[in-house]
Amino acid sequence: MRADLVIEGRAYVDGRLIEAAIAIDDGVIASVSSPALAPSADERLVLGPGQIMLPGMVDMHVHLRDFNQAYKEDWYTGTLAALRGGVTLVADMPNNDPPVNSLARLREKLEIAGSRALVDFALYCGAPMDPGEISEIRKIACGFKIYPEDYSRLPSLLDQLEESLVVIHPEDPETIMLERSRIISPRIEDHGRIRPKLAEIRAVDRVLEIAGSRRLRLHFTHLTTGDSILRVISSKLRGGGISCDATLHHALLSSDAVKVLGGIAKVNPPLRSREDSEAVLSAMRSGLVDAITSDHAPHLLEEKLRDDYDEVPPGFPGLEIYLPIILTEVLEGRVPLRVLDLYSRKPAEILGARKGSLTPGMDGDVVVVELGRKRVISPSDFASKAKYTPFEGWKIKAEVRMVFLRGTLALRDGESCVRMGFGRHVAGS
Ligand SMILES: [Zn+2]
Structure with a gap:
């Protein structure tokens, strides 16, 4: 050979x-x-010395925007951020402007992503407007994303989406509406009170109850509390096809960051107490969550610095710093090396992609990382259009030097070596 x-x-x-x-x-x-x-x-x-190779990372929850929000991020800048972070497969969420909730919109997005992406990609569809399109949508989308505003249609949606991957954003809308009505002019610091962890727990309970005995592949994304993770685990033990993920920001940051950083740290679901973040980190350590996701959610810095609570959009970018942060946590002994699986092999399995591990038969996605050299996270250097992060100033000890995508050198020292459109669509399951 x-x-x-x-x-x-x-x-x-x-x-x-x-x-x-x-x-x-x-x-x-x-x-x-x-x-x-x-x-x-x-x-x-x-x-070289100090270098190791890893499988390409897989991020199953990102927002690469484009369409009318290309000023926040587009498929080129978003996937360059992914490459710089050693991520070779992203799965992109459908809450675009306009929303991706029909076959026509999904095809439009496939066209845009296919012409600009530097890394491989999968696409979610929102709750479909026309259930008659579901079988065609399934051929393109890797799964469906259900937002709190779709909960009222949940029983019929789950009937229609049997055997598809269904990703749930778990926050109960009624709880949030009630809490919001109690505060006349909220400040950023009130964000955690307006979207309390009770909203998440109620949503997980409600979705699990409605799911009942349906044959579903339910996935709860960005869980923030030990209570909701436990609910998912016990339901998994009873035999449901259920999985969940958590983000590094919910594991490593707490609501204290909001006091210091204001709107920069506003995110849905909100950053919680230190006790909650400890529980999330501990679930990552022990593999009780199935995946780590960045929920890369870029906005312009100006938007994040607005004064009015309601005018500050939730979310921040994460793609280019997630792997270096995970490796730094490993090097400092806070998480085991195996945590890498949560950002590579496991999400690839959930998406049904032949990626995420250095095993014969998998795509030739290899990330060369240099360990040891200290660097400070500085968002002004981001490839993402979102030049801010609640991790600004964190010291990291790992740097992505090279990325091979399907055997082709795609990134070297921060610069892309492939043309726009090199990224391939990973089809639905
Ligand atoms: Zn998201």
């Missing part, structure tokens, strides 16, 4: 770092072996 490319060095394989040679042929990993047993290859790369 002769491969197109062999990369030799320390590699993250099966939960461990081992000395290995990864051979990639025709864009796919052909073999993983000890360097001595590696096949001959047209091109050979030997990693």
Whole structure:
């Protein structure tokens, strides 16, 4: 056998770092072996000191905007941010302007993403306007995203979406409406009171109850409390096809950040108490959540600095700093190395993509990371159009040096080496 490319060095394989040679042929990993047993290859790369290789990361919850919000982010800047963060597959949410909730809109988005993306991508559809389109939508979308405003239609929606991946944003709208009505002119610091964790717990309970015995692939995204994670786990133990994810901001930051950073740290669901963030981090450590997601949600800095509570849009970018932050947490002993699976293999499995691990048969997505060199997170350098982050000033000890996507060098030292449109659509399941 002769491969197109062999990369030799320390590699993250099966939960461990081992000395290995990864051979990639025709864009796919052909073999993983000890360097001595590696096949001959047209091109050979030997990693330098302090460098390790990881599978391409998979982020199953991002907002790359575009359409009428291209000023916040577009498919080029968003996927360059992904590449810089070692992410080779993103799954993009449908709450665009205009919303992606029909076959026509989904096709439009496929066209835009297909012409601009630098990394591979999957697309969610919103609660479909016309149920008659669902079977066609399924051929394109990796799943459906259900927002709180769709809950009133939930029983019929879940009937229609049996056997599809259904991602739930769990926040009970009635609870939020009631809490909001109690505060006449809210400040940013009131965000956590207006969207309390009780809203999340109620939503998880309500969705699980409605789901009942339907054959669903339910996925609860960005859980923020130990209570809701426990509910998902116990339902999983009873045999439901259920999974969940959490974000690094809910695991590593608390509502204290809102006091310091104001609107920059406004996000839905809100940052919670330190006790809650500890519970989320602990669930990541022990693998009780199935995935880590960035919920990359870019806005312009000016929008985040507005004075009026209601005028500050929720969310912040995360794609380019998530992997370096995870690796820094690993290096400092706060999480085990295996946490990497939550941002690679596990979300790839949920999406049904042949990515996220250095295993023969998977796409030849390899990220070369340099460990040890200290760097400070500085959002003015972001590829994303959103030049802010609640992680500004954090010291990170890992840097993405190279990214191979399907065996092609796609990024070197922060610069893209592939043309717009190199990213491929990963079709629905
Ligand atoms: Zn989101």
